[in-house]
Amino acid sequence: MTTKSTTAAEPVRTRPGRHPSPTTRGRNRLNGLPWILPAFVFVAGLIYYSVGYTVYISTLDWDGLSPTAVAVGLGNYTDMLADPVFWASLRHTAVFWAVTFVVQTFLGFTLAAIMHSRVRLATLHKVIIFIPTVLAPATMAPVFRLFFADDGMVNNILRAVGLDALAHPWLADAGTALTVIMMITIWQWTGLWFILYYAAMSQIEPEIIEAARLDRAGNIRTLWYVVWPACRGTTVSLAMLSFIGALKTFDVPYLVTTGGPYHSTEFLGTYIYRQGIRQAHIGYAASISIVLLVLAIAGAIIIGRANRRRAGE
Amino acid sequence: MFEVRHRGSRMLLQLVLALMTLPFLLPLVEMVKGAFAGVGFQNFVVVWQTGVVPTFFKNSILLSMSVIALVYVGSMTAAFGFSKLRIRGKEIYFWMMIVALTLPEVILLSPLFVTFTKLQMYDTLFAVILPLAALQLPFAILLARNFYDGIPSELMDASRIDGANVPQLFWHVILPLTRPIASAIVVLTLINAWNSYLLPLVFLQDRSNQVVTLLPQFFIGQYSNDQTKILAAAVMTAIPTTLAYVLMQKNFERGLSAGALK
Numbered sequence: 001m002t003t004k005s006t007t008a009a010e011p012v013r014t015r016p017g018r019h020p021s022p023t024t025r026g027r028n029r030l031n032g033l034p035w036i037l038p039a040f041v042f043v044a045g046l047i048y049y050s051v052g053y054t055v056y057i058s059t060l061d062w063d064g065l066s067p068t069a070v071a072v073g074l075g076n077y078t079d080m081l082a083d084p085v086f087w088a089s090l091r092h093t094a095v096f097w098a099v100t101f102v103v104q105t106f107l108g109f110t111l112a113a114i115m116h117s118r119v120r121l122a123t124l125h126k127v128i129i130f131i132p133t134v135l136a137p138a139t140m141a142p143v144f145r146l147f148f149a150d151d152g153m154v155n156n157i158l159r160a161v162g163l164d165a166l167a168h169p170w171l172a173d174a175g176t177a178l179t180v181i182m183m184i185t186i187w188q189w190t191g192l193w194f195i196l197y198y199a200a201m202s203q204i205e206p207e208i209i210e211a212a213r214l215d216r217a218g219n220i221r222t223l224w225y226v227v228w229p230a231c232r233g234t235t236v237s238l239a240m241l242s243f244i245g246a247l248k249t250f251d252v253p254y255l256v257t258t259g260g261p262y263h264s265t266e267f268l269g270t271y272i273y274r275q276g277i278r279q280a281h282i283g284y285a286a287s288i289s290i291v292l293l294v295l296a297i298a299g300a301i302i303i304g305r306a307n308r309r310r311a312g313e
Numbered sequence: 314m315f316e317v318r319h320r321g322s323r324m325l326l327q328l329v330l331a332l333m334t335l336p337f338l339l340p341l342v343e344m345v346k347g348a349f350a351g352v353g354f355q356n357f358v359v360v361w362q363t364g365v366v367p368t369f370f371k372n373s374i375l376l377s378m379s380v381i382a383l384v385y386v387g388s389m390t391a392a393f394g395f396s397k398l399r400i401r402g403k404e405i406y407f408w409m410m411i412v413a414l415t416l417p418e419v420i421l422l423s424p425l426f427v428t429f430t431k432l433q434m435y436d437t438l439f440a441v442i443l444p445l446a447a448l449q450l451p452f453a454i455l456l457a458r459n460f461y462d463g464i465p466s467e468l469m470d471a472s473r474i475d476g477a478n479v480p481q482l483f484w485h486v487i488l489p490l491t492r493p494i495a496s497a498i499v500v501l502t503l504i505n506a507w508n509s510y511l512l513p514l515v516f517l518q519d520r521s522n523q524v525v526t527l528l529p530q531f532f533i534g535q536y537s538n539d540q541t542k543i544l545a546a547a548v549m550t551a552i553p554t555t556l557a558y559v560l561m562q563k564n565f566e567r568g569l570s571a572g573a574l575k
Contacts, residue, residue, distance in 0.1 A: 032398025136508030199570030
């Protein structure tokens with residue numbers, strides 16, 4: 001950003017929407033408040049009301065129905081610190097985020113680069129890769145339970161290629177259930193990653209790629225030193241999106257493994273549901289919700305900050 | 314991005330692409346194959362004739378249409394205000410909305426359960442429509458605002474000189490330009506509303522109010538785990554969102570990229 005004052009002689013470098021123009025310059029003539037107010041009141045009303053209410057409930061020992069709720073202050077929060085399932089859920093979330101983010105980024109970026117080369121049937125491949133994103137986890141859960149079953153397609157393929165040793169009931173094994181949950185998630189979200197990387201690559205100036213080629217940079221070097229840095233904005237947005245997504249994870253583990261076996265696929269979302277709805281510990285569930293919300297906001301801020309610091313280098 | 318000069322390397326690239334795409338296809342094959350297993354198409358007929366499936370579909374359509382309408386109107390008008398009009402403290406309002414992006418659905422369950430029960434809205438579609446729209450709006454507004462920022466303000470100034478007021482300007486000049494971002498928002502909202510599971514699971518109890526994502530559970534209860542029927546229902550549930558994406562693919566991708574890349 002330059003601090004030079006913009007005079008009429010030099011081109012205005014701000015974004016088009018920020019132009020000083022009669023529409024934005026006029027004295028309060030064009031108050032835009034009525035345009036944003038309906039959406040704002042609706043969203044802020046429902047969401048901030050719910051957050052406030054949840055903070056209040058989190059200080060109670062309550063089943064959600066009985067008229068007698070016992071105020072316990074921070075009791076729910078201290079209970080949480082001593083709850084091994086809570087810590088296990090956090091650990092699963094961290095592993096889940098790290099693995100799905102790295103794999104989806106690798107697959108999405110590579111697929112986008114391949115589709116930007118001259119390949120046949122690009123649209124067909126694109127549609128196949130994106131379709132999982134439009135399907136409901138609830139719809140696909142029965143399919144995946146079958147897919148990873150003892151006599152399912154995965155084990156059949158493994159046996160067919162002579163990898164019998166690997167074939168086993170994937171979802172019933174506490175050692176592999178989390179891996180399956182991550183595989184399903186990667187299957188579902190790589191399409192979105194791919195489309196966003198594909199779009200980001202379309203915006204790279206062909207001259208920059210050309211220049212790298214002239215310097216005799218090979219395909220891999222060009223991708224790593226030219227294309228990958230040019231897509232950094234997309235990578236950061238996706239890091240944030242997948243971090244929040246990992247914290248919110250509910251549908252897939254709930255429907256495919258119900259958090260088991262032995263809590264091995266328990267996430268914060270499934271645990272909140274188990275505590276709040278199944279066991280009617282509404283107060284305790286609310287306190288975990290608040291921790292979840294704080295983590296989501298803190299994570300988003302940290303990722304955003306880290307990005308700005310690197311951008312400033 | 315890959316420069317392939319030789320025929321061999323071109324075929325290699327094509328092969329790599331096919332191998333990378335295959336895992337995305339296999340579960341879909343498993344689903345369709347399973348749905349036709351045994352008595353074939355008869356599975357679909359039996360599923361439809363339970364009478365429950367049409368009801369669930371009707372409710373899902375009603376739910377999705379309502380959420381789409383709320384999100385479309387809300388995001389188009391609000392993003393216009395955020396991008397093109399003068400609002401005191403604009404960015405504060407904007408960031409208060411964006412913070413809501415981080416909000417997980419589960420956090421809404423207890424407060425909304427208590428509130429909806431009091432307002433006698435529990436076990437009605439409203440109890441799902443309202444929170445879904447509120448959760449979807451911030452992202453739609455973010456996308457739409459980025460898109461509006463790319464529309465030159467000169468365009469508005471020109472028509473203001475012609476004497477148009479702001480609503481006319483919005484309706485005649487801006488709205489016709491927003492088709493790509495509107496497609497992206499409509500498709501994304503449809504996917505989210507049609508596929509929503511947790512809110513319907515908690516807030517819709519009566520069978521006549523339930524939606525398609527609850528179908529597998531219904532069949533597991535009803536047919537004690539008859540896989541073919543469950544998969545036939547899954548295939549039927551998957552059709553609307555798949556069709557919407559395939560039909561609007563070009564506009565959807567253009568809008569998504571224009572709104573998401575900044």
